[in-house]
Amino acid sequence: MTDDAGTPLAAKPTAASAPSETPAAATAPLRGRAREARDNDRILLQAAREVFAQRGWQAPMSAVAEHAGIGIASIYRRFPSKDDLVLRLRSLALCEVIEVARASLTGVVATEPLTPGLAKAVEAHQGVSAVARFLRLHITMATGPLTVGSWRQALTSPEIEQNTGELRSALDALIAHDAEAGYVPQNFTAADLMLGVVHLRPNLPTSIERATEIHTRHLELYLLGLAATAATPSLVSGFGATWNEWLSFHTVEDSA
Structure with a gap:
């Protein structure tokens, strides 16, 4: 729920590639060393997200x-270069969204x-509007702030380009469901929704509890506006x- 969580960015390509971890890859439960390695990765990646x-x-x-x-040295054993770490963060953030x-x-x-506690959160946020559920889950479950500025200098890879396409398809399906039911305007777009994600969950210099309260209040106002x-x-x-346009807002041109 980047920042943020990483957002779909179109940037200059790099030869480095990020390890694949899509939602489908997380269907089978992990055991033993695999689970320990996954948990250690989460600690490292969350720390990297917060620092960046x-x-x-x-x-x-x-x-x-x-x-x-x-x-x-532990980081470089897992990620040979900073580019590899950045790519991993971006791919993971996209897969989470x-x-x-x-x-x-x-x-x-x-x-x-990929997001711990997601199943329980989905049950807690029952409702007929898929867009509303998505935004509520992002505000309460996102593992890092989805800030545009901090992601502008990111690299990209074929995997991230694929993730970006999958994200658009998933968002289009959400919006089609809600547009047919009359919860969002017919001309509401996937890019509109991602812009809403950015604006509704800024990184605020206050406690997590207070920030969530503020974000939730603004979300309620946003949803009322969509319905109206x-x-x-x-x-x-x-x-x-x-x-x-959404992609271009995050494009880094190759100056070479």
């Missing part, structure tokens, strides 16, 4: 190691979800953001 969200991609690997409470989007529509959660616009489209002018 606060300091940007320029933050040194030593800062990540210190925040995670491990030696820097995809997982939440699919679960918001179907109510089905993998046995070993669905009933009376003329309330809002202009056209929805396109997916290409």
